[in-house]
Amino acid sequence: MNLDLKLREHAKENPEKLALGWETGSFTYRELNERVQKLANQFYLSGVVKGDRIAIILDNCPEFVISYYACMRIGAISVPINPSFTSREFGIIINDSTPKIIITNEAVNEVLKQTKIEGNPQYLLRNDSIFSDLITDGQAEYLVDLHENEECSILYTSGTTGLPKGAVLTYHNLYHNAKTFAETLELNENDRTLILTPLSHIASQSNCMNTLIYCGGYIYLIPRWKSSSNTLSTLEKEEITFFFGPPTVYTYMLNDKDISTYHLKLRIAYTGAAPLPEKIFKKWRETFGFEIVEGYGLTECSPVVSVNPPHGRKKLGSVGLPINDVRVKIVNERFEEVPIGESGELVVQGPNVIKRYYNREKENYSAFIDGWFRTGDIAKRDNDGYLYIVDRQKDMIIRSGFNVYPREVEEVLYEHPAVLEVAVIGYPDAEKGELVKAVLTLKSGYGGKVEELKEFCKERLATYKVPQEFEIVNELPKTSSGKIVKTKLRELYT
Template identity: 40%
Template structure:
């Protein structure tokens, strides 16, 4: 079984059930499945075949859902790409990923015209027409000088509902997800049909997703968190997804009031924005049975404040691209532990090991490693990096963690973010948790900076609620709650912290600023 065939089975079972809402327009499972079949057929007529690589440069929209599932039904490999990446970043992924067909928004046509000579392997540019493109005077029909350009609508129209598609092997690569490149160039994690299907199925089971659920899909679809938790798992469960093109607190509260969603998934900064939104009425979120947080560790103070204000439980989980991505979630039928990423989901094993790969006792810190049907095939064209990351069937995550006596895991921090102050280990998250408990602090990020005496020193970047809050007041607060070597050497106030497109705070960007200065 795979994602595409399972969606087809759901469409036969629930043909008139709404599969999604987008811009207040709905599509049934039968309509969605028909569009996917026709798009797969249309791709085949363009010469796209099983095993070809298709790049998706799309935001949250039906184009993404139909494009991805249509490509999978044809047996092609999908490479989702953040459309706001720079031309160099996009070009690297397209070239490294051997992409020969691109599906993109019409707003990207001017860029395609400029760079297509540098991408001779790309045979088709399938353009999705949008209202924003029309406003920018991008007219796909007038671009005959660019013969590789096709309209998404036309490709869909040429397809046939009788299309069957090739046989798919569960070990065929379905998606290649490029990591964010925190260490060097991005690496393409190869996820098979088995990887994606098993993780979506197991997440759906673990979170009790069913046909009555309505999920707000506001996380970026090109990101693995959304791909599995807010797109694939709901569609496998026969649920309805509420596609939100771009996160904003105002729109989330509107969707909640209008469609009565049952599940919301987001990263901690999204919860912070919702919590701080002055016009956010807790009554509008009363239909939610569950909130899901991932992508980064959620400060315990924020988790408790959000739950108290909106009267809904947040289940924090953990995942990474190389594991499709979910490995842990806080259970719904047993106690939730604030600050924990929960327990291993069904069919997935997690354990904490020392530098020799030996499991450490409960409470002791080590590297989190993972094993299961969700673990990637490897990195595309990178056998050495694959061998270093997957050892004896275990995926080494690079995250430091502990496990308690009841099998709940706690992320201590990224291995590479560890700060060593005079020989003492300082984990940024520990300092951040203390600062998040300060009533006048909205957001915080902690990094290590070079220090001539101690090797490294702790520095905190803070977004404050009260303009009169001073550096000395924050440092005094830290001295009350932290050991001396963990206290920041400096506090820098910023209007906002750098974030990626999912809203995850980027310590890396702050480190880069220090290096440049």
């Protein structure tokens, strides 16, 4: 089974049910399926064969969804790429994946003209009439036999430890994760989701688009984040029942002055990609009467590894329990499992784990040990099996031989009424090895209060964990999915 087969199944059984909506239009499952089929046929007529790569560089729009599923239907490997990347970033990914076709828009195409691209890919522009004709005027049908373990999509990781590398996901990886995620959150054909984080990101693709296609539900697209008021009004207008956003999105919405005036039909609010501050968790519960569900995942795991029970006990600071068929271990440097409550590296095994990294033999060798995928995340487990992400292995700060985990410091600072967002990083020191620095934004109406923040931390943290420096800025650098980019912070402030 694969996700495209589910799309065709819904088109046959519920042809007039709404599948996809956006600001200026909508598609039923029949209309969406027809356009997917016509574009898949055009790929075939253009010489695309099973295993060829097709790059999709688009904002959230119906053409993204059509292109993504047309790749599945023809057996091509989709390569979704963030359209906000620079020429350099496009060049690295495109030249590594060597797509036969690049689907994009006119704005990105202008950037690509300045990019040195090897080979001679064909370009399809979203705003061009030729591309519109391809998804409306195709005639013949072309289908290809696919095995569930064949390669379906390549998603490039953020490259925080070096150049981006492509995580190769199979049809089964994506199908299983969408199915299991839907079952875990009890999503069904009556659910409606809003996607505003980029579809080039695995969470939006798998947790939202693929999961709702699997269920036969409804997807509403916003090209990108505009404002908290736009998001809240869309949630209300479209009667959204299931929403995913990184913690940053929830922070902004909860700080909207008119939040109490919106009448939402949300039943599941899900978050991941970064730690959810305890303060935001509690404020959301107080405001809406139900709790945000926090989970954990990464691109290499399709992405979901664990989820807090949507209707069961949610433990603050925990990313929940492993989803069905996914196994986890927490190990030390010798790959020995550590006792309950102790920290170590989290390793994962299951049908969600990537097949390999594309063109990365060295990384493939180091990423897997005895069939287990190394996440690089430091975690611990309690007696009930709940997982806690202590921090990224590479983010850990070592001051005078003591380990400082940035998340712990960040959680304390989030308790201060003046703090809107914060990221804690380490910087080199000749005497102590590393020192701790907090880079933060303040809520409107609060002035710079560095000494107050320092005293606040001293009251709540051991001395070696208290930041030596506080940098107050207007905005923290983030990825398109809303995750704070600590590598950029280190470049700017250390």
